[in-house]
Each structure stands twice: as C-alpha cells, then as structure tokens.
Amino acid sequence: xxxxxxGFDVTADALLEKAKRDGAETMWDRKAAMKASCGxxxxxxxxxxxxxxxxxxxxxxxxxxxxxxCGATADTIVARNFARTVAxxxxxxxxxxxxxxxxxxxxxxxxxxxVKNPExxxxxxxxWEVDTEGKEIYQIAHEVAEVALMEFGKPxxxxxxxxxxxxxxxxxxxxxxxEPRAIDREVATILHSTHIGCTSEVDSLMxxxxxxxxxxxxxxxxxxxxFTDIVFGTPTARSTEANLGVIEENMVNILLHGHDPxxxxxxxxxxxxxxxxxxxxxxxxxxxxxxxMCCTGNEVTMRxxxxxxxxxxxxxxAIVTGAMEAVLVDVQCIxxxxxxxxxxxxTKFIATSPKAKMEGATYIEFNxxxxxxxxxxxxxxxxxxxxxxxxxxxxxxxxxxxxxxxxSVETIIDHLDKVVNSQTDVFETVKPLSDVIxxxxxxxxxxxxxxxxxxxxxxxxxxxxxxxxxxNDIIVVTTGCAAQAAAKAGLLTxxxxxxxxxxxxxxCERVGIPPILHMGSCVDISRILDLVSxxxxxxxxxxxxxxxxxxxxxxxSEKAVGIxxxxxxxxxxxxxxxxxQVTGSARFVDILTNQLEDKVxxxxxxxxxxxxxxxxxxxxxxxxxxxxxx
Amino acid sequence: xxxxxxxxxxxxxxxxxxxxTVADAIKEKGKDHKVAFPGTAYSLPVIYxxxxxxxxxxxxxxxxxxxxxxxxVEEEDMGKALNAGLATAVSAEIIEGVxxxxxxxxxxxxxxxxxxxxxxxxxxxxxxxxxxxxxxAVIIGESSxxxxxxxxxxxxxxxxxxxxxxxxxxxxxVEAEVKVGLEFRVIPLGNQITSVIHVVSVxxxxxxxxxxxxxxxxxxxxxxxxxxxxxxxxxxxxLNEVVVSCGAGAIALGFPVIADTDVxxxxxxxxxxxxxxxxxxxxxxxxxxxxxxxxxxxxVSYASAFEGERIRKDT
Ligand code: SF4
Ligand code: SF4
Numbered sequence: 041x042x043x044x045x046x047g048f049d050v051t052a053d054a055l056l057e058k059a060k061r062d063g064a065e066t067m068w069d070r071k072a073a074m075k076a077s078c079g080x081x082x083x084x085x086x087x088x089x090x091x092x093x094x095x096x097x098x099x100x101x102x103x104x105x106x107x108x109x110c111g112a113t114a115d116t117i118v119a120r121n122f123a124r125t126v127a128x129x130x131x132x133x134x135x136x137x138x139x140x141x142x143x144x145x146x147x148x149x150x151x152x153x154x155v156k157n158p159e160x161x162x163x164x165x166x167x168w169e170v171d172t173e174g175k176e177i178y179q180i181a182h183e184v185a186e187v188a189l190m191e192f193g194k195p196x197x198x199x200x201x202x203x204x205x206x207x208x209x210x211x212x213x214x215x216x217x218x219e220p221r222a223i224d225r226e227v228a229t230i231l232h233s234t235h236i237g238c239t240s241e242v243d244s245l246m247x248x249x250x251x252x253x254x255x256x257x258x259x260x261x262x263x264x265x266x267f268t269d270i271v272f273g274t275p276t277a278r279s280t281e282a283n284l285g286v287i288e289e290n291m292v293n294i295l296l297h298g299h300d301p302x303x304x305x306x307x308x309x310x311x312x313x314x315x316x317x318x319x320x321x322x323x324x325x326x327x328x329x330x331x332x333m334c335c336t337g338n339e340v341t342m343r344x345x346x347x348x349x350x351x352x353x354x355x356x357x358a359i360v361t362g363a364m365e366a367v368l369v370d371v372q373c374i375x376x377x378x379x380x381x382x383x384x385x386x387t388k389f390i391a392t393s394p395k396a397k398m399e400g401a402t403y404i405e406f407n408x409x410x411x412x413x414x415x416x417x418x419x420x421x422x423x424x425x426x427x428x429x430x431x432x433x434x435x436x437x438x439x440x441x442x443x444x445x446x447x448s449v450e451t452i453i454d455h456l457d458k459v460v461n462s463q464t465d466v467f468e469t470v471k472p473l474s475d476v477i478x479x480x481x482x483x484x485x486x487x488x489x490x491x492x493x494x495x496x497x498x499x500x501x502x503x504x505x506x507x508x509x510x511x512n513d514i515i516v517v518t519t520g521c522a523a524q525a526a527a528k529a530g531l532l533t534x535x536x537x538x539x540x541x542x543x544x545x546x547x548c549e550r551v552g553i554p555p556i557l558h559m560g561s562c563v564d565i566s567r568i569l570d571l572v573s574x575x576x577x578x579x580x581x582x583x584x585x586x587x588x589x590x591x592x593x594x595x596x597s598e599k600a601v602g603i604x605x606x607x608x609x610x611x612x613x614x615x616x617x618x619x620x621q622v623t624g625s626a627r628f629v630d631i632l633t634n635q636l637e638d639k640v641x642x643x644x645x646x647x648x649x650x651x652x653x654x655x656x657x658x659x660x661x662x663x664x665x666x667x668x669x670x
Numbered sequence: 671x672x673x674x675x676x677x678x679x680x681x682x683x684x685x686x687x688x689x690x691t692v693a694d695a696i697k698e699k700g701k702d703h704k705v706a707f708p709g710t711a712y713s714l715p716v717i718y719x720x721x722x723x724x725x726x727x728x729x730x731x732x733x734x735x736x737x738x739x740x741x742x743v744e745e746e747d748m749g750k751a752l753n754a755g756l757a758t759a760v761s762a763e764i765i766e767g768v769x770x771x772x773x774x775x776x777x778x779x780x781x782x783x784x785x786x787x788x789x790x791x792x793x794x795x796x797x798x799x800x801x802x803x804x805x806x807a808v809i810i811g812e813s814s815x816x817x818x819x820x821x822x823x824x825x826x827x828x829x830x831x832x833x834x835x836x837x838x839x840x841x842x843x844v845e846a847e848v849k850v851g852l853e854f855r856v857i858p859l860g861n862q863i864t865s866v867i868h869v870v871s872v873x874x875x876x877x878x879x880x881x882x883x884x885x886x887x888x889x890x891x892x893x894x895x896x897x898x899x900x901x902x903x904x905x906x907x908x909l910n911e912v913v914v915s916c917g918a919g920a921i922a923l924g925f926p927v928i929a930d931t932d933v934x935x936x937x938x939x940x941x942x943x944x945x946x947x948x949x950x951x952x953x954x955x956x957x958x959x960x961x962x963x964x965x966x967x968x969x970v971s972y973a974s975a976f977e978g979e980r981i982r983k984d985t
Contacts, residue, residue: 456937459937461943461955461956463943463955464941464948464952475934475936475937478934478935479673480674481748481936512747541747541749542747542750543747543749546939550938662746669671669672670672
C-alpha cells in the first residue's frame with residue numbers, strides 16, 4: 041500500500057509502517073480494500089427507501105433505467121438522499137445540544153454541573169423573555185433550560201434564535217417559508233417526505249433541507265454552544281499544543297474522542313483529582329496526560345487548554361503509538377474499527393454513551409447524575425492500565441506545534457476593543473472588524489471548517505487554502521478538524537502573522553491575534569453565524585452582502601452537509617472541497633451551485649483542487665466587494 | 671470608489687505633477703542643474719533614506735521618478751496601497767526639490783518656513799527622547815472654524831507637542847492669535863500640500879540621525895518611525911485624492927490620521943472625529959501619547975482632563 045497520500049503529514053508514514061508491523065488494520069487498508077467506490081452511490085442515484093428497490097438510475101441520460109420502480113427520477117432520488125443526509129447531520133448536532141441543555145436543567149449549587157457563566161445565562165433569559173425577577177440563578181437556569189428543551193418539539197412557532205439574524209435574512213426565510221420550526225419536527229418531516237410516494241418535487245426537497253438545516257445552525261448548534269458556555273464558561277484566549285507529539289512517554293495517556301462536553305469536562309475534572317494523580321505516580325507514571333481529538337478535543341482545549349492529539353484521520357494513529365492507556369469516547373465520528381485496533385495494544389477502549397455503544401468496546405455508561413464518580417472510575421481504569429503498556433511497541437512521533445485558541449465571539453470582541461479609540465467609538469462591538477473589511481485592509485473573511493477525508497491528501501486542502509487566503513489578507517476563522525489541522529501546522533500562533541498579507545498582518549499586530557482564529561468545535565460554527573450576523577447588522581446589511589465565505593475543504597460527515605446547507609441558507613457562500621453525492625442530477629447540482637443564489641443570496645461551489653478553490657474564494661470575495669462598492 | 675482606488679488616484683496625480691514639474695525645470699535649466707535643500711547633509715532626505723541614493727541634479731531627479739512609478743502598483747492590497755502613499759511622499763519631495771532648485775528661497779513670500787534644516791532636527795532630538803516633546807502633530811487643510819482650530823493648536827502647545835502646519839490652517843492659526851515659531855513649538859511649513867514633505871523629512875532624518883539607520887533600509891526606516899517618532903496627522907476640511915494618498919504615506923510611516931470628515935475608518939490608523947473639541951484627545955489616544963503632566967507648566971484643568979483617560983480594557 042502506498043502512503044503517498046499522506047506525504048503532507050510527517051507523522052503518518054512512520055506510524056502506518058508501525059501499524060503494519062503490529063498487524064493493526066487502519067482506514068487506509070480498508071480504503072484500499074474498498075477499491076473504486078460505487079458510481080451510483082457516488083452520484084447519489086441509488087435509492088433503497090423501499091423494498092421494491094434498491095433502484096439505481098443510469099448515469100447516462102436516455103440510456104438504461106431512467107426512473108425507479110415507483111417512478112422517482114434521478115432528480116428526486118438525489119434530492120431525497122441529500123435531504124436525508126441533512127436530517128442526519130441536524131439530528132447529531134441537535135441531540136448533542138439536547139444533552140447539554142439537560143445538564144443545565146439539572147445543574148445545582150453543589151452538584152457536578154454548575155452555572156459557570158451566569159452573565160451569559162442572564163443575557164439569554166432576557167433575550168427569551170424568561171422572568172428573572174427575584175429568582176435565584178439555578179431557578180433561572182432551569183427555566184431557561186426548559187424553554188430551550190421546548191425548541192426541539194414545540195407544537196407551534198419557530199426557532200427563537202432566528203431573531204439573531206439580520207432582518208433582511210429573517211425576511212428571506214419568512215418569504216420562502218423556511219423559518220425553522222421545532223428541531224425534531226423538521227427532521228421527522230424530512231424522513232416523512234422522503235418516504236416512498238411522498239415528496240418528489242426537487243425544489244421542495246431543497247427547501248425542506250434548508251429549513252431543517254436552519255433548525256440546527258440557528259437552533260440545535262446555537263443552543264449547544266450557548267448552553268455549553270453557560271455551564272462550562274465562555275472560552276477565552278489561551279495557548280496549547282497540537283499533534284501526536286503531545287502524547288507523553290512517561291505519563292498515563294488518556295485520549296478523549298467524540299463530541300460531548302458534559303462528559304469530557306468531567307474527565308478533565310477527574311484527571312485533576314489529587315488522589316488519582318497520586319495513584320498515577322504510585323503506578324510509576326509521572327502523571328496523567330489528557331489529550332483530545334476531534335470536537336470534544338476542541339471543547340476542552342478551548343476552555344482548559346487540553347492538548348490536541350490530532351484530528352479525525354489521526355484517531356487510529358493515536359492508538360498505534362502504543363502509548364495510549366485509554367481511549368474514552370462518547371458520540372460521533374468515532375471509527376467502529378477502534379475497539380479492534382485497541383486490542384493490538386494494551387489500550388482500553390471505553391465507550392460511554394448509550395447513543396453510541398460500540399462492538400468490542402468496554403462499556404461504562406456515563407450518566408450525568410453521577411458524572412464525576414463515573415469519570416473518576418474511568419480515569420482510574422486508565423491509570424491501572426499503565427503498567428500493561430508494552431514499551432517495545434511504543435513509538436510517539438515527536439511532532440507538535442504551539443497554538444493559540446479560545447476565540448469565542450466574546451473574546452474576539454474583547455480583542456477588537458484594543459483598537460477602539462474611546463473618543464470616536466464605543467466598545468464591545470464588531471465595528472473595528474467591519475471597518476477594516478470596508479477599508480480593504482483585509483479583503484474579507486472565511487470560515488474554514490469540517491473534517492478529514494481520505495479522498496484527498498489529509499490536512500493538505502485545509503492548510504493550502506488557509507495559507508493562500510491569509511497571504512491575500514483574508515482573515516480566517518476555523519472550527520472542528522480544520523482548526524486542528526491549522527493548530528498542527530503552526531498557523532494558530534502569533535508568529536503566523538508573518539504568513540499573512542500586509543493588511544492582515546497589521547490587524548493581527550494591533551489586535552493581538554493570530555491570522556487564523558480557532559472558534560471551537562463543529563457546533564461552535566454557530567459562533568461564526570453570530571459573528572457574521574453582527575457585522576451585517578453593524579452595516580445594516582444582510583449576510584449575503586458581505587465578502588464572507590464558508591469553506592469545508594475535506595468534509596466527510598452528514599453533519600458537514602447539514603452545516604454547509606445552513607451556512608448557505610444563512611446567506612454565506614460555501615465552498616466544498618469534496619463533491620457531494622449529487623452529481624447524478626444535473627438539475628440538483630444546478631440548484632445547489634446556481635439557483636440557490638436567487639433564493640437565498642448564496643450558493644455552493646464544488647472545487648476539489650485547494651489552490652483553485654482558494655482562487656475562486658478570492659474572486660468571489662472581490663465580487664462581493666465590488667457589489668458593495670468597497 | 672474603494673479607499674485603495676482613491677489612494678491610487680491621488681498617487682498618480684502627484685506623480686503626474688512631479689513629472690511635469692521636473693520636465694519643465696529641465697527644459698528651463700537643463701539636466702545638470704543643481705538640486706539641493708538648504709542646511710542638510712542628507713540630500714533629498716526621503717529619497718535618500720528610502721533608496722540610499724543621493725540626488726544632486728535635475729537629471730537625477732528625473733531618474734527618481736522611476737522610484738515613484740515602481741511604488742504605485744494598483745492592486746486591492748493594503749501593502750501596495752501603503753507603498754503608493756510613500757510614492758506620493760516621494761513625488762512631493764521631488765516637487766519641493768525642484769522649487770528649491772529654481773529659487774534661492776521659494777518660501778520667502780510665505781508664512782511657512784519650507785524645508786527644515788538639520789540643525790533644527792538635531793536640537794529637537796533630546797526633548798523628543800526625554801518625552802519633553804511628547805508628540806508631533808501635523809495639521810493639514812482648512813478648518814471650518816478657525817477658533818476651534820486655534821484651541822486645538824494651543825492645547826497641543828500647552829501639552830508640549832510640536833505642531834507642524836500645512837495649508838490654509840497656517841493663516842487660520844495666525845488669525846486665531848496662536849503664537850507660531852520654533853520656540854512656541856508651532857511650525858508653519860507651507861500653503862501647498864507638497865510642503866507636508868518637510869515634516870516627513872524631519873521624521874526620516876530623525877531615523878537617520880538618532881536611529882543610526884542605514885540609508886536604503888526602507889523597512890528599518892518604517893519601523894523606526896512607527897516605533898519611535900510619535901507623530902500623527904489631523905486633517906481639516908474635505909479631502910481630495912492627493913491628501914488621502916498622503917495620508918496613506920503617513921500610515922505607512924506608522925502615523926495615524928484623524929480627519930474631521932467622513933472617511934472609511936481603519937481602527938488605529940484612519941479615524942473620523944468631527945467634534946473639534948475631541949480632536950486632541952482622539953489624536954493622543956490614537957498615537958498612544960501620554961502626557962507627563964507634572965513636568966509641564968500648564969493649568970491644573972488640563973491635568974484633570976486627562977485623569978481616567980485610559981479606559982480601554984486590557985485583554
Ligand atoms: S422509493 Fe422508489 S426509487 Fe426508491 S427504492 Fe423504492 S421504488 Fe425504488
Ligand atoms: S470536523 Fe468532521 S470529522 Fe471532525 S469532529 Fe467535526 S464532524 Fe467529525
């Protein structure tokens with residue numbers, strides 16, 4: 041097997057060689073075994089929504105089957121599949137949010153979960169018109185949480201947070217009838233409408249996809265972020281390190297992988313427990329080394345500076361180092377292959393969520409009632425496993441980079457305040473950001489998000505696009521595995537400003553920020569929506585007027601499709617570095633990459649070559665500037 | 671027009687004017703005619719500091735036009751826009767150079783003093799380093815209200831700042847009965863916008879003299895002026911393209927520009943402050959100039975006005 045595809049990441053080659061020696065199977069082996077992927081699936085023209093099928097439509101127009109047995113055309117099948125993908129993505133994010141809201145609902149003065157950010161809670165209570173008069177903070181917390189929980193299944197009305205969008209945007213949603221109603225309802229409606237013999241009208245399926253996705257961006261994800269900040273604190277700027285080199289030779293290494301901060305935050309607490317720290321020492325280790333991966337890694341690094349072991353594609357490699365005492369997972373983006381892989385080493389693979397029980401894993405159910413006790417028990421297991429490490433099988437790549445992160449909207453605004461002249465302007469706004477964009481000092485902004493995907497060279501698209509954009513004075517904000525790629529590449533440092541163009545460099549120096557701002561996990565893309573909308577409102581414009589884009593260079597998950605769709609529906613052009621499975625319908629492709637612009641003022645761009653993609657992004661940004669006359 | 675387009679328009683206009691001026695002068699005096707500013711060892715200081723080249727004749731000045739041209743690259747890019755601003759500065763120096771080449775004292779009929787000789791700059795060195803001169807205000811244009819302009823200049827004066835005047839503000843300040851002259855730290859330069867180069871020339875020679883900067887080290891020069899020369903610009907009245915492009919040159923040197931009209935604001939660099947009562951405070955804050963209150967023989971009211979001035983948060 042050739043590892044050429046990994047040439048970009050110096051840690052990968054050696055570890056994959058090692059995996060081979062250790063008899064461990066990785067995604068590259070499985071990718072090779074997969075051979076060429078199925079052309080019908082690739083194009084989205086395979087349907088198995090009923091047992092008359094599976095049906096597949098000939099990719100050649102006018103030749104072979106042009107319709108499914110029920111008569112569904114390629115257009116309908118592609119649009120239905122797309123809608124279901126959106127629904128799945130939306131459910132993942134929203135279910136994640138539901139859990140954290142439950143956590144706030146059970147928070148108490150002396151419980152495991154507290155209200156760490158009462159100001160943010162009070163602000164939200166005010167925004168949602170929850171009466172706070174004479175109530176103590178936990179009562180308010182419970183009431184706000186209850187209101188939030190209703191957002192998932194309320195019988196009437198639309199998502200509360202859509203009011204945060206600029207007014208012209210709200211109007212577009214209203215006119216198109218895509219204002220998101222209850223989250224679960226939108227998901228269920230898609231599943232209903234994509235059932236055999238229901239919706240076949242392609243535009244309607246697209247509208248439903250947009251409405252459902254909006255229930256995530258302006259519903260589930262936004263609540264997820266908001267409530268996580270309330271319970272665990274709003275992230276502030278801090279430094280950390282990233283890449284597999286953060287795994288320590290002489291410590292108990294614990295990998296946190298998944299998404300749910302209510303679990304990972306407790307693990308952070310448990311790992312700081314003096315008794316457990318002592319236990320680690322008694323077992324011959326120098327201490328406990330907690331490292332993160334994927335979005336749960338982002339959550340704990342944003343709030344505690346927990347080191348980042350890596351992003352999505354490195355999840356197997358972290359185990360192949362042979363130095364991982366335990367892998368603790370909750371939900372989402374966790375390879376089912378991991379438990380088996382862990383068996384090649386001493387690594388304990390522990391699944392904790394009833395929503396993601398995994399074949400071959402040790403299952404220790406996490407429940408919020410006994411959060412700290414359970415996580416302590418789990419950490420103890422990891423510590424006791426230290427002695428089982430086979431030192432002959434350990435190989436930790438020595439690569440790691442420093443990174444600055446923690447840039448929540450609040451923290452960004454705090455930094456912007458540094459350049460506010462107290463005589464001419466007010467503090468605590470995004471005006472400085474909007475000013476430098478309008479003056480042309482920076483050309484625009486790009487949110488670079490998403491996963492890794494073995495279809496492209498890992499991290500290469502993320503990094504290529506980021507470097508190209510900052511060089512051309514486009515400020516980048518990032519989340520998810522894209523952010524972790526940036527961290528590993530050293531782009532989240534103050535020094536990285538040297539890679540930026542003159543204008544952006546100047547901004548970085550004056551504001552005291554790196555040219556690329558890590559804004560958190562995938563649900564935290566809601567922070568980006570918030571930031572963009574604030575700039576729109578500052579200028580009395582709509583999001584679609586701004587020279588701002590979203591980019592998912594190496595996306596892979598259904599969540600990413602859900603995200604891309606709500607970003608476009610929010611008026612922000614979105615560039616996809618992996619072509620989605622829709623090319624079997626020229627009409628649907630035209631909707632995504634063309635017609636949507638007439639409807640929502642933004643559209644998708646598909647471009648797999650990262651250099652060309654960066655070029656197209658810059659052209660689009662200049663086009664938007666020209667339209668604004670700036 | 672985008673801000674950068676305005677800058678390029680101004681830079682090109684200044685270049686055109688410089689080309690014309692040099693061509694006319696050569697026609698009249700020939701290429702070998704001598705060019706020099708009085709009382710300086712630094713030739714044409716801006717060109718010398720930026721390129722390391724000393725200009726001695728009109729012919730060589732013609733060559734310097736090439737430098738200007740090369741600095742104007744019309745792309746929507748901040749670095750290039752700042753370079754175009756520097757180009758305007760060089761054009762201005764070329765035009766002023768020609769004025770001195772054609773006349774013994776081109777400023778003899780003006781209130782402005784024109785070129786500032788080395789000796790004055792040397793005398794300013796110590797008070798600048800000690801903070802006795804806490805800042806340099808450059809006032810350009812024509813104010814809608816000469817009284818508030820006078821108050822502003824007096825305010826700078828009382829705080830020990832050195833103020834340079836360019837344009838009709840000179841006459842306005844005189845009418846407002848502000849005492850001008852080096853001893854009062856208020857120096858009228860000239861009525862035309864190109865005279866602004868004589869204060870740029872002061873900053874540039876400060877870098878050469880006190881910063882021991884090597885001529886030709888442009889980035890070192892810009893760094894020095896940004897870090898060490900506490901200057902800022904106040905513009906009054908409507909701005910034309912050339913003034914905006916001059917402003918870009920100031921920003922390239924690290925000097926913030928505070929206009930009293932609407933401008934596309936750039937935090938910390940290009941601000942709009944329409945309230946003349948706030949011009950001073952806005953400017954000092956923009957250049958991060960703190961006044962050493964005790965050392966100045968000024969009324970207490972000034973000192974108290976500055977208490978609690980730093981209200982920004984530290985993040
Ligand atoms: S829903 Fe229609 S296209 Fe899909 S499998 Fe059934 S018959 Fe075939
Ligand atoms: S960016 Fe993609 S791979 Fe990474 S955690 Fe988010 S959804 Fe999963």
